[in-house]
Amino acid sequence: KQEVTQIPAALSVPEGENLVLNCSFTDSAIYNLQWFRQDPGKGLTSLLLIQSSQREQTSGRLNASLDKSSGRSTLYIAASQPGDSATYLCAVVRWGQNFVFGPGTRLSVLP
Amino acid sequence: EPEVTQTPSHQVTQMGQEVILRCVPISNHLYFYWYRQILGQKVEFLVSFYNNEISEKSEIFDDQFSVERPDGSNFTLKIRSTKLEDSAMYFCASSPGSEAFFGQGTRLTVV
Numbered sequence: 001k002q003e004v005t006q007i008p009a010a011l012s013v014p015e016g017e018n019l020v021l022n023c024s025f026t027d028s029a030i031y032n033l034q035w036f037r038q039d040p041g042k043g044l045t046s047l048l049l050i051q052s053s054q055r056e057q058t059s060g061r062l063n064a065s066l067d068k069s070s071g072r073s074t075l076y077i078a079a080s081q082p083g084d085s086a087t088y089l090c091a092v093v094r095w096g097q098n099f100v101f102g103p104g105t106r107l108s109v110l111p
Numbered sequence: 112e113p114e115v116t117q118t119p120s121h122q123v124t125q126m127g128q129e130v131i132l133r134c135v136p137i138s139n140h141l142y143f144y145w146y147r148q149i150l151g152q153k154v155e156f157l158v159s160f161y162n163n164e165i166s167e168k169s170e171i172f173d174d175q176f177s178v179e180r181p182d183g184s185n186f187t188l189k190i191r192s193t194k195l196e197d198s199a200m201y202f203c204a205s206s207p208g209s210e211a212f213f214g215q216g217t218r219l220t221v222v
Binding site (some may be wrong): 036082099102 | 146152153154155159161165166167169181200202203209210211212213214215216218
């Protein structure tokens with residue numbers, strides 16, 4: 001059974017810092033890994049999708065990497081801003097199966 | 112930009128009542144999902160739907176739950192005889208086969 005963990009559980013940083021969020025999964029036979037952002041009481045906004053054949057994806061100040069063999073992904077946020085404050089979730093999926101989510105990292109960027 | 116739409120955004124129901132949560136997936140997507148998130152907990156998979164039938168369901172998705180695609184566009188989750196522990200945010204998602212797109216959720220409160 002696939003298990004997804006995320007470290008740290010919570011993170012508080014001053015504005016402008018670069019930061020790294022970590023995601024680990026136990027079954028490396030994944031098809032995709034997707035990073036989401038969730039604001040309090042809101043839905044899930046897709047940030048980046050990394051397909052199993054890819055090693056990284058970039059969107060603006062966000063960069064996500066994937067190492068399937070070690071069961072790890074990292075989300076790098078450059079020059080953090082208070083508007084980045086949210087919970088960040090990673091989810092993995094095998095072909096034809098459901099997405100399995102991690103518990104999330106709650107990020108707070110202080111002005 | 113196409114999006115997944117869920118209604119209602121918030122529903123309060125008495126214990127023992129039936130509720131129907133509605134979702135309009137992105138057109139031309141093939142895979143549909145329901146997830147739930149109890150306050151402060153992980154996003155949990157309930158059921159996936161493909162080719163007009165359930166493709167996978169979790170142990171949570173027991174006889175109390177059912178899904179339908181009544182008219183080829185809407186996708187509904189019915190919860191019969193609601194219990195207090197059914198209180199959660201329910202998310203619908205659709206996918207063309209790779210990236211998942213989530214709705215803003217329905218917050219269900221059972222009193």
